[in-house]
Amino acid sequence: MSEIDRVRDFYDRTVEDEWLRLERNWLEFGVTKAFLNRFLPPSATILDIGSGPGRYALDLTAAGHAVDLRDLSGQNVAFAKKEAQRRGLRLNSARPGDARDLSDLPDASYDAVLALGPLYHLTSEDDRRRVVSEAVRVMKPGGIGVFAFISRFAAAHYQLKTDPAAIETRRAVIDDFLYEGRHRLKPETDFFVDAHFVDPAEVSAIFSGTGLEQRALFGAESMMAQSEWRLAALPAAARQQWLDFAVSVAETPAALYGSEHLVFVGTKHG
């Protein structure tokens, strides 16, 4: 099976878990939405490519934006359509699609493009470049592009959060993420599929010469990736305080290195 087929197959098999993921990862979701609110114009036209089951797309639709949803995984697209119907929301469109080839979409047609998934599942640099150039092509001048990455430190954060006692059996995976910057699906590590990881210090340079001007680079869990699940049990008011704090420090080096997910926001030159 090719890498892209393995990624599609993985997400086709894990739709329910992917839907629930952003409930567990409430800081990742809350911090990212706070940054989207900061940069999106009202009633924006948005392409969400790599939407997964549609948490962002559905919330953005409910907030009055017009969202085209695309994902490699047909099962994720089908889930998003059903959930939109259940909530009485109308997605502008929802179809399977590959972020490397948006040739069915015209140039300069979106106020914003979200790619919160494709870049960390493509291990070839050429493929990742194609995702960015296709996203920039379909953005209007002055539009925003939002791109997610996974940190090389993510496996260490994840292990500390879930099962620190298993370090002896997990050390090889943690080191793979950190030193190799990639993960290949293997039977013994089938918690995740093929992926590419970055050092937070590398991200800005990825966008040089792409036609995007950096507006923000933030850590989606802020500095709290390891506390995220524990904090989920707090009363709502305390959670809100921690979320506000997370947003306020999300662009600091401590937050970039303390996060599993890193998000770049850029504006297309006019």
Ligand SMILES: C[S@@+](CC[C@H](N)C(=O)[O-])C[C@H]1O[C@@H](n2cnc3c(N)ncnc32)[C@H](O)[C@@H]1O
């Ligand atoms: C971890 S999920 C993230 C979903 C959602 N955007 C979020 O941030 O929670 C990654 C998603 O990216 C999709 N994906 C991976 N590579 C892709 C590609 N080349 N084109 C389109 N979607 C892709 C996967 O199918 C999966 O649904």
